[in-house]
Amino acid sequence: MNYRFQFGVVWENFPQLLEGAWLTFQLGVFAFAGGAIVGLLGAAIKTYGPWPLRLLVDTYVVFITNTPALIQIYFLYFGLPEVGLRWSNEACLLIGLTLNAGAYLTLILRAGFISVRVTEIEAGQTLGMSLIQQIRYIVMPHIAKSIYPALANFFIVVLVMGTSVGALIGVDELTGQAINLSSVNYRWLEYFTVVAGMYVVLTFIASIGLALLGRWVFRVKARIF
Amino acid sequence: MPHLAVSDVRAKYGSLEVLKGISFSIEKGEIVALVGPSGSGKSTVLRALMGLTPITGGDVDLAGERLNYSSSREVRAARDRMAIVFQQYNLFQNMTVMQNLTLAPLKIKRWDRAEVEAEARRLLGLVGLSDKIDAYSDQLSGGQQQRVALARALALKPQILLLDEVTSALDPELVGEVLDAIRKLAAEGMTMVIVSHEMGFVREVADKVVFMDAGQIIEAGTPAELFDTPKTDRAQNFFSNILRH
Secondary structure, three states: OOOOOOOHHHHHOHHHHHHHHHHHHHHHHHHHHHHHHHHHHHHHHHHHOOHHHHHHHHHHHHHHHOOOHHHHHHHHHHHHHHHOOOOOHHHHHHHHHHHHHHHHHHHHHHHHHHOOOHHHHHHHHHOOOOHHHHHHHHHHHHHHHHOHHHHHHHHHHHHHHHHHHHHHHOOOOHHHHHHHHHHHHOOHHHHHHHHHHHHHHHHHHHHHHHHHHHHHHHOOOOOOO | OOOEEEEEEEEEEOOEEEEEEEEEEEOOOOEEEEEOOOOOOHHHHHHHHOOOOOEEEEEEEEOOEEEOOOOHHHHHHHHHHEEEEOOOOOOOOOOEHHHHHHHHHHHHOOOOHHHHHHHHHHHHHHOOOHHHOOOEHHHOOHHHHHHHHHHHHHOOOOOEEEEEOOOOOOOHHHHHHHHHHHHHHHHOOOOEEEEOOOHHHHHHHOOEEEEEEOOEEEEEEOHHHHHHOOOOHHHHHHHHHHHOO
16 A cells, blocks of 8 residues: 555644534534434324324334435425525534434334333322323433433434535535545545544543433433443 | 212223222221232222222212312322322332422422421331432332332322232331331321231221222121121131131
8 A cells, every 4th residue: 555644734624624523513412402302292292192193203203214314404405495495504404413313213212101110100190290290200211211322322323424414415514524625635535534533532522421411310320332 | 977988989991890889988097908809909999099090980089078080180189189009119210219209299289398308307207218318219128119109108198098009019028117117107197098918917907897809899897807707708718718827
């Protein structure tokens, strides 16, 4: 192999890569948070809702989980202007990722809903809790604890795989920045070596943050690796 | 007028009638024990009173007021006045002992925090668990969890306490501590309906024993009447079988 790595130009433009990484992180957090809200609603409807609403949620989940995220985001990016909505690239990506994550999180959270012990729900009922209070005080803490690892894993999926789709609709997140910069200097291998390392660091930080959050808030003995 | 009057209460699981017209009454401060073979409907009586199993007929009066189970609001009103402890304790796993006791009084009743916490401490003292106030349920033995469940039920100041086989899931050496806690409640004048297989305990604390079989009351009377001189064949068979060992 005769290729000589020249990282100098990458370090010169490192601040721009950092900006990209920051945007990636923000997109990941917001898409996951939005997806968690959508997923919680979806899972609650799938568990307690009337059949027309359940059918609606099922349809949404089937369509989203069986099509690539890229195609869903292209639909928003190219389709919305046709109906008169001109949203920024970032907005399209964020909404697309939120809807995508929401479908997967509906399924993940649904597992949490149906794994709550019936007896604990009955204890809540006999203490006088309404359905909302049962979800708030019994189901949610149970979900947080029992499926925390699955949720944390999915956050990493959104953070790394989800957001990088943005590069294809011109969002300058980490991958997008790397493509922009390397197409100027043609140091593709150097840029993507560094970017790969940055993704690892990003997910590592996120994993530690999630593990600490789990320990403090939900008493989950979450492991980082 | 009795404190709790149950008259001709019926309940179904699907098409199976599990309560075929149950009637009994309790005076304030009394303890009534429901006994009988498995599947006789004892636990269903308690579940029906709490609105966990729908009542399909009959009336329930508590302290002179008719309880109505026709809407979820009415069911919650009934649950407001009664408390139940289950066989499987059913503590909230993600909360400490103190949080288990104070959740409903604080978040659902919205009572004053200082008073609720003082009452919770008093109740934990009563069941002998003052030192476990910050423990989580997975750090407690079965007997300790069941005593927390008792205290949690009492924290809502129920007018009547329903105990559904509260010692059946416990190791034999832990049964005593839970029964002791119930004895203390009895001494405090708590009105209770108890479903139990601990016949010695029933005989000791109950004012009245109701023997059930196949969704019906077969015989009722004082513990001495039922244990020593049962009138019906079924009661005779049941008591001679279980009192033999």
